[in-house]
Amino acid sequence: MNLSTDTMISSTPAPPYYAVIFTSIHSDQDAGYAKMNDLLSGILRDQPGYLGMESVSGEIGITVSYWQNLDSILAWKNQKDHQLAQNKGKQQWYDQYKVRICKVERDYSFEGVNHTRTTKNNPSF
Amino acid sequence: MNLSTDTMISSTPAPPYYAVIFTSIHSDQDAGYAKMNDLLSGILRDQPGYLGMESVSGEIGITVSYWQNLDSILAWKNQKDHQLAQNKGKQQWYDQYKVRICKVERDYSFEGVNHTRTTKNNPSF
Numbered sequence: 001m002n003l004s005t006d007t008m009i010s011s012t013p014a015p016p017y018y019a020v021i022f023t024s025i026h027s028d029q030d031a032g033y034a035k036m037n038d039l040l041s042g043i044l045r046d047q048p049g050y051l052g053m054e055s056v057s058g059e060i061g062i063t064v065s066y067w068q069n070l071d072s073i074l075a076w077k078n079q080k081d082h083q084l085a086q087n088k089g090k091q092q093w094y095d096q097y098k099v100r101i102c103k104v105e106r107d108y109s110f111e112g113v114n115h116t117r118t119t120k121n122n123p124s125f
Numbered sequence: 126m127n128l129s130t131d132t133m134i135s136s137t138p139a140p141p142y143y144a145v146i147f148t149s150i151h152s153d154q155d156a157g158y159a160k161m162n163d164l165l166s167g168i169l170r171d172q173p174g175y176l177g178m179e180s181v182s183g184e185i186g187i188t189v190s191y192w193q194n195l196d197s198i199l200a201w202k203n204q205k206d207h208q209l210a211q212n213k214g215k216q217q218w219y220d221q222y223k224v225r226i227c228k229v230e231r232d233y234s235f236e237g238v239n240h241t242r243t244t245k246n247n248p249s250f
Contacts, residue, residue, distance in 0.1 A: 009148045009185065009223045019227055021144060021189055023134045023179050027237065054148050056183040060134065064146055064187065090235055098134045098234045102144055102227035109223045110215055112152065 010052030010066055015104045017051060018067040024097035025060055033093050036085050047076050066104070073101060135177030135191055140229045142176060143192040149222040150185055158218050161210050172201050191229070198226060 044050055044065075049072020055063040067073045076082060089097070169175060169190075174197020180188040192198045201207060214222070 009150065009221060012225075015225075019144075019146060019225065021146065021229075023189070025134065054185060054187055056181040056185055056187050058181040058183060060179060060181055062179055062181050062187045062189065064148070064189075090237065094235065094237060096134060096234070096236045099232060100137075100140075100144065100229045101231040102229045104146075104225045104227045106226040107224060109221070110219065111221045112215065112219060 008054075009109075010054055012051050012066050012104070012107070015107055017104050018069060018073060019102045019104050020065045020067065020073055021100040021102060022063045022065070022097060023060060023100075024063075025095045026057075027093060027095045029092045031092070032088065036081075036088065039081060040085055043079065043081055044076070047079065048072055050076070070101070133179075134234075135179055137176050137191050137229070137232070140232055142229050143194060143198060144227045144229050145190045145192065145198055146225040146227060147188045147190070147222065148185060148225075149188075150220045151182075152218060152220045154217045156217070157213065161213065164206060165210055168204065168206055169201070172204065173197055175201070195226070 044053070049068035051066035051068060053063065053065045055061070065076075067076075077086075169178070174193035176191035176193060178188065178190045180186070190201075192201070202211075
C-alpha cells in the first residue's frame with residue numbers, strides 16, 4: 001500500500017530501529033485500492049511498535065514504514081485486514097513489488113532556515 | 126538527490142546488503158538541481174559497491190540507494206561531486222531531509238502475470 005496520507009518525514013527515535021521498504025509497480029486495476037488504503041491507514045497507527053511511515057507514488061511507488069523491532073513487523077504482516085490487502089494486491093493491484101526488511105543503524109537529519117531545528121545523530125555518514 | 130531516471134524496482138543480490146533511505150522536502154529554489162542530478166546519476170553507476178536505486182518525487186521525495194557495504198556508502202558520501210551537491214542541497218534545494226543507513230536483512234519479491242518470474246528470498250515476512 002502507498003498510504004498517501006503520510007506526506008511528511010517521519011520523526012523516528014534514535015537507532016537502532018527497523019524499516020520496511022515496499023517498492024511497487026501498480027497494475028491498471030485499482031478498484032477497491034483507495035478504500036483499503038484508508039482502512040489500513042487507520043489500523044496501522046494503532047499497531048504495536050509502529051513508528052511512522054513515508055510514502056510517495058509516481059512511476060513506481062515507494063512506501064517506507066518504521067518499526068521498533070522484527071516482531072512488530074511480523075505482527076503487522078499477519079494482521080487480518082493487511083493479509084486481505086496483500087492477497088488483493090497480488091491478485092489485482094500490483095504488477096510487481098519488492099519488500100525489504102532493514103535494520104536502521106544510523107540516521108541524521110537536516111532542517112533548513114524554514115525549519116526550527118537541526119538534528120544529527122551520526123554526522124559521519 | 127531524487128535521481129528520477131531510475132524508475133524501476135532494483136534487482137539487488139540476496140541479503141545482507143545496505144540501503145540508504147533519503148527522504149526530502151524540496152525548497153522552491155531548484156536552480157541547478159536537474160543538471161547536478163544528471164551529473165551524479167552518471168557518476169553513481171560507476172561507484173564501487175553500488176547496487177541500484179529507486180526514486181520517486183511527490184509532496185516528499187524518497188530515494189533509496191543500495192550498496193554492498195558501509196565502506197561503499199561512506200566513499201559515495203565523500204565523493205567530491207556528491208559533496209558539492211550535499212552542500213548545495215543544504216544551502217538551496219532542500220527545506221528538510223533525513224538520511225537513514227540500513228542493513229537489509231531479508232527481502233522478497235512478487236511479480237504478477239505481466240512479469241515472467243516470482244522470486245522469494247524469505248517468504249516468512
